Structures are given as C-alpha cells and as structure tokens.
Amino acid sequence: MELLVVENERLKQELKACKTSLLQEAPPPACTTTDSFAAELCSLRILRYQSRSPAPHLSLSSPTLSISLSLSSLSVQYVTEIVEVESTESQQAVAEAQAKSVALQEQLSLQRQLLRELETQLHDSQRTSTQLRAQILVYEGEMERAQGQLEAEMQNLEEEKNRVIEEAFIRAESEMKAVHENLAGVRMNLLTLQPALRTLTCDYNCLKRQVQDFPFMLEKAITEAKQEICQVIGEVSSANQELLRKYKREMNLRKKCHNELVRIKGNIRVFCRVRPVCRGEHDSAENMVSFDPDDDALLYLSNKVKLMTFELDKVFHPQATQEEVFQEVQSLVTSCIDGFNVCIFAYGQTGSGKTYTMEGVAKDPGINQRALRLLFSEVTEKAPDWDFKITVSMVEIYNETLRNLLGDIQGEKLDIKMNPDGSGQLYVPGLTEFTVQSPEDINRVFELGHMNRATACTNLNEHSSRSHALLIITVAGVNSSTGHRTQGKLNLVDLAGSERIAKSGAEGSRLREAQCINKSLSALGDVINALRSRHSHVPFRNSRLTYLLSDSLSGDSKTLMMVQVSPLVSNMSESVCSLKFAQRVRTIELGNATRRQWENSSTSSSPTHDSVEVTHTHTHAPWRE
C-alpha cells in the first residue's frame, strides 16, 4: 500500500535532518545563491513516501526543486532544470493532491479515532488481562493448597490402606491358623470316623437286606397277627359278655345295697356351725368351744368342770365361709333336680347365726340365694334336653299361723289342705308361687319376701327370732325326647330361736310365742325321731311346720339339720341344749324297718293317715331335754 504521510513526526524529523545535511553538504546549484537555495529547500514539500519499496524513499518537490530521498542512504538529485511551476496540470494535480490530502486527512482522523478506540480497548484488555493474571495467581495458590491437601489426604489414605492391609493380614493369619487347627481336628476325626463308617456301612448293608426281606416278613407277621387278633376278639367278646352279665348283677346288687344303706342310715344329716364372736361382744369365748384337728365331725364344749364331746356329721368352725358351708350342701340342693324332696333346717338359739347361714348378708349371701342360683344355672345347662320350671314360695309360721310372704296382700294367712284332686297331696290354697326365669327374678323374690316380712311386724329382728321362715323351691322338669317327668322340692327353713323362754317365766304374748315355738320344734324332733326309728306312725300333723313339710320329710327325701352354736360363755347352756338335740337326731336308734303310713298318705286321698292331733299345750319341749 502506498501512503502519503505529510505530518508524520518521524518523517518531519528525517526531512529536517535531510535539509540540514543538504544545506551543509550539497553545493547549491550554479544558478542560485546559497540563501535562495536554503529558502528553496525550506519550501520543499513532501510529495510522496514509499515505505514498501526495497529502499523506502521520499519524493520532495518545490517550485524549483524535485528531490528524491532514499531514507536509508540519503542521496540528492539536483534538479537541474526548472520546471514550469504553475502549469495547469500541476495546479490540477495540486488540487487533486490537496483534495486527496483532505480525504486522506479525514481518513487519517478516522484512523486516529479508530486508533484511540483500539488503544482504549487495548487498555481495557490490558486491565482485564492484569485482573485475569491476578485471578490466575489466586487460582494457582488455591490449586497449590488443594494439591497440598490432596497429597496429605492421599498420604492418609495410603497409611490407612497399609494399616487395614496389615490388620487383614494378621486376621487372615490367625484365621488361617484356626482353619489349620480345625483341619487337623477334622483329619483326626476322619481317622476315627473311618472305622465307624465301616461299621455303619456294614449295618446299612445288613439293614438293606432286612428291608428287602421286610415285606415278606411283614406279610407273614400280619397274617399271624390277624389270626391272633381274631382269636383274641373272640375271647374278649365272650369275656365281655360275661363281664356285662356280672356288671348287671353287680349293679342290681349295688342298688339293693344302696337302698339298704339309705334304709339303715336314713336320709338325715346333722351339721353344726359355730359362729364367730361378733364385734362389740365382750363375753369371753376362750376355750369354751374347741375342735378336733383330725376329725371335722367332733366338737368339744367345756365349762369350768367338765368337757363335753359331740359327734355330728360335720362341724364348721367360726372361720368357715359361706361358700365352704354351701359346698357341703350343694349336692343336696341339686338332688331336687333329680326329683328328690329336700329339707334344710337352721336350728339354734336366737343370735346363734341361723339367719346368717340361711339368708346371709348382701355381700355374702347364704344357702337360700346360693341354692336358687345354683338350681337356675344347672337347669339352664340342661336345656334343651330338659325343660325345667322353677317356682318359689316364701312363707313364715308365726304362732302356728302360716303367712304368705310373696303375695300382694300383706300378712295374708294361709291354710294347709288336702288336695281335692284325690292325689292325697297337701296343698296351700292362695300360696303365691313365683316362677323364676332369670337371675334378676331371684333378687326380686328375696327383696319382696324381705319387704313383706319387715312390713308385717314392728321389730323384724325380734319377729324373725320367734317365727319360722320357709323358702320353698319346686323344680319340675320334662325330658323333651323321652317325655320323662321329674318334680323335686327344696325347703330351706330358718327356724325360730330354740331358747327356753318358758323357763324364764315369760307371760302373755311372749309365753304364747314360746309355746308355739316349742310346740313346732318339739313336733319336728318327734317327726325326725319317728322317721329314723321307722315308726309306723309319723306325727306330721302336730305342728304347722311338720304338716307343711310332710311330703318333703317322707319317702326318699333328704334332710339336713344345721345346728347353729354361739361361742359365747353366756350362751353355754343353750349351746349344750342345741348340741344335745343335734346329737339325738343323729343317733336315734333305728327301730324296726316298718313301712311308714305317710308313704301311703302321699299317694292316697285319705286324710286319716296322719291321725295324731295336737291336744296338749307345749310350754316346754321334752324332746329336746
């Protein structure tokens, strides 16, 4: 590219140097003076600058001179001829050159601006480069640090690896040792097992032979066994026949023996219960009553002078619970489901615990509630094979008068009559029979009975001491498949107090009460006596109590007398009296086994069977003496 540079500083300097050397070294042309030559030189203007030629050179011109300068070796060619200065072409060329120069100047200014921008950019780039270099230094620092850490980490890992390898090696060594030891043990075992293996192999072969032979042996054995079994079955069946025959004979014998036993022993049991000393009782009971540790049928009573021994069927000590007492009587209770008539009497002086044993207290009920609940649960269990109906009546006998306790009319008096149906059975017209269908009914019965008894008298405690309370439970059942019927009756009787009021000189109503109580208790003793002695006549009619219970005291019926005893010394004589009564009941000598009239009375309609009428006044009970 060819570029005309006019104002270039370097060129200016070179030109200045050229002019100076031209002035000093070149001789002015002949036609001019030194001064005008100098002036001529000063007016020289750069015409052209060639920078790309092999030797850069400068073309200068003035009106009179045309100079070409080689910039490396300055050589001057003198213009020897004066050229036409202001020719049209030159002026035109000058004009063109000036126009060109203007264009170039503009271009130059543009280039300069460009240059400035480029310089600015260069500055920016240099600044950026400086920043980048600083950043590179930071990065290099960080890289060095990271590399340091990496190296340390690698060092650690290397150490860890070595440690783990070492540990693994040690472990492997010890395991290897153990394996070696095991191996040695196994080798030893192997050595000892070899003979065993030989024996086993031998056994195996032997067994194998046996197994092969087994089916034949089995078949043979089965055939033999079959023959033997057939033979044994034959023998057993004939033995069975014989046994069955013997069993039937034994059963008949047993039944006969049982009947004989019942006939001899009677169905009357006597228990005794000694109540504890109650809170607030200051009387000393020490050593008055004692028990035999080896025989629960013995009871000892001692006063200052003598020791009395009583033998009964069972004695309950003061700590005996209601449950324990009930355990002993529950078989009697349930026997009425099988059609037996049962009587349980509580006998004893006032305050000896009769009501406690029969009724109990709310938290700990006595025989009455427990019996009814047991019967209810037993008959419920027997359903649907059996259809049972349990009915309950409650009566009291006060001054020989029978009162309905479950009726709507309070204190309603009842009478005992012969059933007009001709069955010979007694019945009580108007007696309320409450059918128990749920356990709740049981509670209702007792509540109602208790309420009626309490409202009919002014002092329940006194009243209950002087009247007999009877709970009569009838259990009637029908077997749904056979149609077989049973009917049993359970009479639970809380007797009036047995103390001898008459002896203490009671008068008026108290005397009458005492007479009535003595009469009925005496009649009860007489009936029991007659029953056990197999008397031909049993005096049921001598009291309301015995008359009402006649069907439950006769036949196969069972009777339990629970004699209650107070442990207090002050009650000693009454306790002795009660126990003597109990023992007498138990040890009545058996008379001739004659057929009892009442046995007929229950099946006959004749009212004359029980013919003894009460004709004398009972101020005292000789039977109890």
Ligand SMILES: Nc1ncnc2c1ncn2[C@@H]1O[C@H](COP(=O)(O)OP(=O)(O)OP(=O)(O)O)[C@@H](O)[C@H]1O
């Ligand atoms: N086994 C016993 N355990 C705890 N307390 C008893 C026991 N027997 C009786 N008692 C208590 O003794 C007291 C008298 O008992 P209970 O009323 O039953 O005598 P009772 O012979 O029925 O008298 P009554 O002839 O006047 O009716 C009552 O307070 C009763 O709670």
